[in-house]
């Protein structure tokens with residue numbers, strides 16, 4: 001039986017002034033998997049990630065999401081079709097409560113703009129779902145707190161809740177552990193595992209312990225190209241990968 005692939009690229013490339021940041025990358029992301037993009041510094045992970053969310057236009061290659069060619073679509077329409085990038089699009093508004101941050105995200109999904117100056121009743125209809133989403137990320141106790149007062153780890157959980165408000169089928173996470181204190185890594189890892197149920201997650205992540213714990217499949221990039229692909233055991237025992245990390249300097 002053919003694999004159920006949600007996101008597929010063919011020969012994806014990005015050149016900057018003749019230099020290939022990403023070169024001929026053909027990826028297949030299986031539906032309902034957690035897939036990591038890793039590689040040493042400058043390997044092309046961020047560029048590749050930006051190509052996949054179509055926030056950076058590719059110079060060659062195609063991207064197919066759910067069988068549709070999205071290569072030349074705009075980022076907003078890709079997000080509306082269910083592929084949502086977290087931790088950047090979903091900014092947290094510090095001077096609003098935790099609950100209101102999620103209610104506004106739900107309002108946005110319902111087709112409204114950031115119309116929080118409108119009738120409070122418009123937002124009120126989102127309260128039950130907002131509370132469910134806060135419970136899903138263990139923030140229910142902080143619903144009435146100003147978002148600015150949350151710890152860094154809890155802000156990240158709130159960002160996840162505002163992403164989930166868009167009801168994504170696929171979530172792209174750009175270094176979800178970056179900047180987190182040691183004590184927040186475990187809780188955010190478990191949170192990602194939980195929100196990944198019934199969804200597909202693609203993440204760029206430097207923390208190899210987190211990758212080992214969460215990810216079903218790993219693609220290793222080096223100098224913009226795919227060096228290896230497989231599960232954690234296959235990747236961690238691959239001699240070329242080990243050499244790339246020693247030569248390129250890993251963060252792990």
Ligand SMILES: Nc1ncnc2c1ncn2[C@@H]1O[C@H](COP(=O)(O)OP(=O)(O)OP(=O)(O)O)[C@@H](O)[C@H]1O
Pocket residue numbers: 016020021039040041042043044045046047048
């Ligand atoms: N806008 C740009 N203009 C020119 N070169 C770029 C641009 N963006 C990225 N590059 C180059 O492309 C290569 C890949 O960069 P990229 O940021 O994608 O790597 P990365 O794997 O995400 O690195 P890191 O782990 O350090 O974040 C690097 O050599 C980088 O200098």
